[in-house]
Each structure stands twice: as structure tokens, then as C-alpha cells.
Amino acid sequence: MQDLIRINSHFAVAALPLDRTDIQQAAQNGFGSIVNLRTTAEKQELAPDAEGRIAKNQGLAYLHHPVSGDDLSEDAVERFRQKINSLPGPILVHCATGRRSGALVMMHLAIEQGLSGEQAVEKAAYLGFECDTPELEAFVKHYVNGHTSAAAA
Numbered sequence: 001m002q003d004l005i006r007i008n009s010h011f012a013v014a015a016l017p018l019d020r021t022d023i024q025q026a027a028q029n030g031f032g033s034i035v036n037l038r039t040t041a042e043k044q045e046l047a048p049d050a051e052g053r054i055a056k057n058q059g060l061a062y063l064h065h066p067v068s069g070d071d072l073s074e075d076a077v078e079r080f081r082q083k084i085n086s087l088p089g090p091i092l093v094h095c096a097t098g099r100r101s102g103a104l105v106m107m108h109l110a111i112e113q114g115l116s117g118e119q120a121v122e123k124a125a126y127l128g129f130e131c132d133t134p135e136l137e138a139f140v141k142h143y144v145n146g147h148t149s150a151a152a153a
Contacts, residue, residue: 010089011105015098017044027058032088037095039066080104102129110144117141
């Protein structure tokens with residue numbers, strides 16, 4: 001599978017929509033779950049329902065958690081974080097370019113690891129994820145800083 005970035009032993013991000021072969025490879029490579037962040041309005045080879053059926057036929061758990069680039073809100077991140085906690089790992093998260101999937105996974109892990117927002121952005125860049133807009137970078141920093149402090153309190 002091309003454009004796959006392994007974050008750690010529990011998470012990987014695919015910077016592209018998955019096709020049937022990618023899903024089969026994910027199962028063969030030991031993934032336990034696939035999370036699709038693409039909305040139904042986005043052009044994709046497999047509709048989310050079809051992707052879910054293929055994933056389940058391969059023995060994978062599947063979650064369609066649509067988040068548009070314009071809908072990246074604290075609520076969307078919170079729902080993502082709650083839902084992934086019940087999924088078997090390792091978890092493969094994907095969207096169209098890796099921007100959303102990378103941001104959501106990095107925010108989750110930064111909070112779990114007690115990192116600051118700045119550290120989260122630096123770690124994301126090191127792993128190959130760029131906050132490609134000032135707005136995304138500001139959102140990641142703000143979200144992580146607000147939730148890391150709350151978790152430490």
C-alpha cells in the first residue's frame with residue numbers, strides 16, 4: 001500500500017482513499033480496524049458503505065467518521081477520539097490526502113502522551129505530516145493545549 005505512514009504500533013495513516021486491494025493488504029498486514037474520514041460528497045472509488053462491507057469481509061472493524069476540511073471542529077475531534085478507543089488495533093486511518101487523518105491521529109496521540117500543541121506540530125512534521133495552513137496549525141495547537149491541560153488537571 002502506497003502513501004502509508006506508520007505513526008506507532010497502534011496507528012497508521014494512509015494519505016489516499018482505499019480501494020479493494022488496499023483493504024485486503026491492510027488485513028494481511030495485521031490491521032484490526034479501518035477508519036474512513038472522507039465525506040460521502042467526496043469523489044472516491046468505494047462509497048463508505050462498500051468500503052465497510054469489504055473491510056468486514058476481510059475481518060476488519062470499520063468506522064466511517066466523516067470530517068470535511070471545513071468541519072474540523074473540537075466536537076469532531078472529540079467524537080473521533082471516543083470512537084477509536086473501542087476499535088481493535090492497529091488502526092489504519094485514511095482520508096484523501098492524509099491532512100485530516102494525520103491531524104486527528106496526532107492530536108489524539110499528543111494528548112495521550114501529554115505533549116504540548118507545539119510539540120504535537122513538531123512531531124507531526126517529523127513524521128511527514130505538515131499543517132499546510134496557518135489555521136490548521138493553530139487549531140491543532142489550541143486543541144492539544146486545551147485538552148492536555150485538562151487531562152493533567
